[in-house]
Amino acid sequence: MYTVHPKNDECFYLRLLLVNVRGPTSFETLRIVNGVIFPTYRAACEELNLLENDTHWDTTIAEAIISASPSHSLFAIIISTCFPSNPCNLWHKYKDNISEDILHQIRITSRNHDVEMNEEIHNLALLLIEDMCYLMCGSLLIRLGMPAPNREMNDALNRELERGCEYDHQELDLVVQTNVPLLNSQQKEVYDTSMKAIDDGNSGLYFLDAPGGTGQTFLMSVVLATVRARSNIAVAVASSGISATLLEGCRTAHSALKLPLNLQTFEEPTCNIRKNSAMAKVLSASKIIIWD
Numbered sequence: 255m256y257t258v259h260p261k262n263d264e265c266f267y268l269r270l271l272l273v274n275v276r277g278p279t280s281f282e283t284l285r286i287v288n289g290v291i292f293p294t295y296r297a298a299c300e301e302l303n304l305l306e307n308d309t310h311w312d313t314t315i316a317e318a319i320i321s322a323s324p325s326h327s328l329f330a331i332i333i334s335t336c337f338p339s340n341p342c343n344l345w346h347k348y349k350d351n352i353s354e355d356i357l358h359q360i361r362i363t364s365r366n367h368d369v370e371m372n373e374e375i376h377n378l379a380l381l382l383i384e385d386m387c388y389l390m391c392g393s394l395l396i397r398l399g400m401p402a403p404n405r406e407m408n409d410a411l412n413r414e415l416e417r418g419c420e421y422d423h424q425e426l427d428l429v430v431q432t433n434v435p436l437l438n439s440q441q442k443e444v445y446d447t448s449m450k451a452i453d454d455g456n457s458g459l460y461f462l463d464a465p466g467g468t469g470q471t472f473l474m475s476v477v478l479a480t481v482r483a484r485s486n487i488a489v490a491v492a493s494s495g496i497s498a499t500l501l502e503g504c505r506t507a508h509s510a511l512k513l514p515l516n517l518q519t520f521e522e523p524t525c526n527i528r529k530n531s532a533m534a535k536v537l538s539a540s541k542i543i544i545w546d
């Protein structure tokens with residue numbers, strides 16, 4: 255039997271039922287527990303107590319709220335990386351606390367301290383959480399067992415594009431002004447070559463090979479800053495999660511480019527990026543893709 259990653263939600267719960275329920279006769283019977291047909295495999299797993307109890311995540315959120323930490327980011331980390339059994343329950347229990355910082359911001363900007371918590375504010379919190387989850391694990395909330403935020407479809411697509419342009423230009427200009435003069439002659443040559451290719455609109459594939467510690471990451475961060483300072487999109491990806499932390503706005507290549515991981519089974523493996531998806535928009539708008 256194949257292994258299934260918990261992120262592959264319903265498939266994962268189907269597998270869990272298959273190894274625990276004796277003699278099922280159909281997919282539907284797998285979802286029947288004590289005579290009740292459950293709408294999803296996940297719900298059936300929950301009813302059968304096959305899922306881990308979420309008490310520790312519940313306590314974690316409760317403690318964060320007491321210490322006034324930014325709980326929507328904590329919540330996003332928990333649901334995208336810790337796979338709680340029932341994120342929806344956690345959300346409904348803590349949505350007021352999780353949305354409190356947004357309410358506070360709204361009260362300040364509208365100069366109206368009588369604004370009360372409402373559905374719209376919960377939705378704003380869900381949008382923030384979804385953006386963070388998308389950055390961390392490439393999944394929308396609906397795929398993580400959460401209610402989907404109410405966002406115009408167009409918004410969802412354009413959000414990824416906006417994210418690519420959402421940098422502080424003054425800060426980037428400063429990075430460029432400070433670091434370009436620091437580049438040594440070889441780094442400068444690579445920098446000039448990449449910037450010329452971008453300016454001339456010449457597409458090309460450049461491979462940079464140098465011993466560790468000789469300043470490739472430094473150089474790439476200057477190239478990224480230069481492109482982004484001009485309000486252009488520069489995509490940075492890395493082969494591992496650790497190396498992705500070294501460059502600003504960098505994501506793992508397999509998540510950003512939806513790389514196929516089962517290369518042996520396909521004759522012509524292709525990246526799973528749909529033509530109209532947000533990532534396709536970003537890639538076609540990007541001036542450079544840097545893969546560390």
Ligand SMILES: Nc1ncnc2c1ncn2[C@@H]1O[C@H](COP(=O)(O)OP(=O)(O)OP(=O)(O)O)[C@@H](O)[C@H]1O
Pocket residue numbers: 436437438441465466467468469470471472473
């Ligand atoms: N031209 C430069 N001026 C000042 N500092 C630099 C320059 N080039 C690199 N550095 C510094 O040298 C150190 C090593 O550089 P960097 O991390 O970019 O190397 P690397 O080749 O990417 O290493 P690795 O391949 O091991 O990740 C960093 O602290 C970086 O800030």
